[in-house]
Amino acid sequence: RYLMERFIYGPLEFTGDPIQRQGYLEYRQARVRPAQYTPVFRMISLDVECSARGELYSIGLYGEGIATVLMIGEPSADKEPSADREDAELTVQWVADERALLEALEEQVEKYDPDLFIGWNVINFDCRLLLKRAALYRMPLRLGRGRQSASWRERTNEPGQGYVSIPGRMVIDGIDALKSATWHFDSFSLESVARELLGKGKAIDDVSNRLSAITHDFHHNKLKLAKYNLEDCRLVTEIFEKTRLLDFLRLRSELTGLELDRIGGSVQAFTNLYLPKLHRAGYVAPNLPEDGGLASPGGYVMDSLPGLYNNVLVLDFKSLYPSIIRTFKVDPLGLVEGLQHPESAIPGFKGALFSRERHFLPEIITQLWQQRDQAKAEQDNARSQAIKILMNSFYGVLGSGGCRFYDTRLASSITMRGHEIMVQTSTWVEENGHQVIYGDTDSIFVLLEENLSHDEADEIGQQLATDINRRWQALLKDSLGLICYLEMEYETHYRRFLMPTIRGSETGSKKRYAGLKVGNRSEELVCKGLETVRSDWTPLARAFQAELLRLVFAGSDPSIYILDAVKAVQQGK
Incomplete structure (x- = not known):
């Protein structure tokens, strides 16, 4: 709170009266302010190998200038590691037993002095x-700076899950960090993610039976186990580098004040940004709602018109909810001020009125929007993603009973405005002589004539987006005297498109479709919500449906393919 009230979210600079203490410098009468500074973190990848009962075998440590495996045992008649690059950088430090292994870990950490530990499920497995x-x-695990002890705290609502505290250092889990940066994988196992991102996997022959292989190697081929242990550390490091995860987490911290290892934290980020501005305006924030808050209406989803189509366009609004907040001045302080001065206020929903002059959130979003445009221009994907996630979280925060600014009028004035915008936009498209077959949150799906070329469809898409943007600007200026920040974009042309029915019904489904997307001289099969892209279906079902769609979109008769697949299943193939 001390830092937050001074708009400090990451780097700071300070002045004060220094006093030399034993081992450190203390400052009295300190004054602090935000600063420009980009830290370079000293990082170590940590991985533990153990028996099925949790008895430690080895600990791998990998980072710049370190590639060490601490191993219980002694060098014996094990095969010497081959001279390839990966083995050449491997150092094995032999220790007598588990206690000696833990002491060796303490020594290595003190010597290397990392800022961050990274790993795969590193908090709830390795550290725990x-x-x-x-x-x-009965020994403290001294992994902190100044040989301070690490400690564990269980999560109250999730037994077996918890937090690790290492004074002066942080532990970042690769799985949690990828999810925070909105990466999606069918499986978040290290093997699966490494294969998808890096094109390589673990240094073991049978990944599914790796526990027995690890135990066997510990007793019969310790150097092979050491290589496997270090490769896991190396894979995690390479995943962090490939995805620029640390850049993303650092930028998120600089924007919001969230700690690097914080998972989620949308409410905290919003509070950090909003409270100091509110206090300077002479207001205090309300307490959390006692009833946990009431749900607000969700995003707009139109009933679809099921069928198999040629030439479907997708048009969508760029960052719809943030642009609604900017345009219609949706804001906690703005709501309080608008209700006090209704004569000049902008109407919202569920009785909301918003001040035209006194508000903070529209300006916060405008600044973030400009920063994101700059990040995109500089091709800084990590920064762009951090800003996008933050901007898109504001609607959810205002509709969350865990946020002190929760008010159903705020969230409803965003989502219900979204409904109104999507319905009006669909009406305008149909006035232009085109049919809207589906709409979802911020996208509409427009059916064109069957025989159009890709270039002709493209031209209609661009014209529709331009026309809709012009109409919204005119409507909002004339009716409410507002500058319009809504921006519709033409996104995709599907040459073939399938909108399925709900199983066992004639009704069109929602959030489920497939299409053959036309790109630069190529076509790509895109599936949303169907079995092909869902990890809870078998590989057979997913592959079968993808091939079925390809045949249908190509205009081929799929009968023989279906019969062959059924036959293969019945024969146990």
């Missing part, structure tokens, strides 16, 4: 196990 084994020997 290390602390458990240390407790067994």
